[in-house]
Amino acid sequence: MLFVTFASDEHDAEEDAADLGGPRREFFRLLVKAIFQDSGAFEGTPNGCTPRLNILHLQNGLYRTIGRMMSTIIIQGGEQPAFLSPSVVDYIVSGDILQVHVTPDNIGDPDLRENLKKVQQATLQDDLEKAVSCCDSWRYQVEGLPLVVTMANRYVLVKNAVLYHTVVQRQSCLDQLIDGLSHYGVLSLLRENPSLRVLFHIPGEDKGLAADFVAGILKPSYSVLGSNRRAREELMVVKCREFLQCVENKELRDTYGDRTLTKDEEAFLKTLSPGHILAFATGSSKVPAIGFHPTPKLIFINDEDRHLPTAHTCANELHLFVNATTMADDDGFNHCFLVALMNGSLFSTI
Incomplete structure (x- = not known):
């Protein structure tokens, strides 16, 4: 169990508070903010946070450390770190890329996200061709995507492109995070009880507490x-x-x-x-x-x-x-x- 004492920047002294639970909960709340807003390890999407691919973070094992932090927060009474994208939680729970449900809103890059949405929403062949041309800078580098995109197979392009950019490309980051979540047995608990995923993924509409x-x-x-x-x-x-x-x-x-x-x-x-x-x-x-x-x-x-x-x-x-x-x-x-x-x-x- 962690025991927390806050230091005062103004008076160069410790706060007069023994940790019987309150300072620890406060520390965990600040830690959640640091993980998802300040660490640079995640990027925001309309559906929540997804790991940001960073080679140095991988080499330093940062995502594994973050997983251990999240496990500790949950087990030791902190507020749940519910900021992850549902697609990230799908992979954590299943461990299988093919079990991940994705949409363009799982992508952090706004240009890439909007281009794939245009492909998905195109109603005319001309509109589809224009939308697909905006993806030419990267789509030929991803093996397995349709070379010729039609109205019939455009959804395959969109789904597999999103899967590549959100999971396949970041799989090493996600695997480190999963390894960290095994701390305290949280990962096995989550996989045995998938309903506990609500501890991790951001609600559809997070309006705060009423x-x-x-x-x-x-x-x-x-x-x-x-x-x-x-x-x-x-x-x-x-x-x-x-x-x-x-x-x-x-x-x-x-x-x-x-x-x-x-x-x-x-x-x-x-x-x-x-x-x-x-x-x-x-x-x-x-x-x-x-x-x-x-x-x-x-x-x-x-x-x-x-x-x-x-x-x-x-x-x-x-x-x-x-x-x-x-x-x-x-x-x-x-x-x-x-x-x-x-x-x-x-x-x-x-």
């Missing part, structure tokens, strides 16, 4: 029913859920009325999503593959002197302070929540 979903994850830890505090705590839950809904609907700015916000606050508002709130409370912007342990909770603290929500990510707790300021019928609670999220540093950055 406000209601996040609200359902954070279970309120109420005082006993009938106590003086219970009604105030229930009101705080209503305020919290309204905040989440405004974030999802991009209506949070409207709740501040005439309040003057800083430039940083205005900029942060534009990027804020319900996933930020979950990350603030747990260190993970998505539900980990193995779920949250312990169950995330909303904790209520009666304190008139503190207003900004805080989090205990190791315990998966979001702490809300119940007092005159946060319960007032104005924008006080929403502004406190916004400031807290902004000051959450990396734990509020997605």
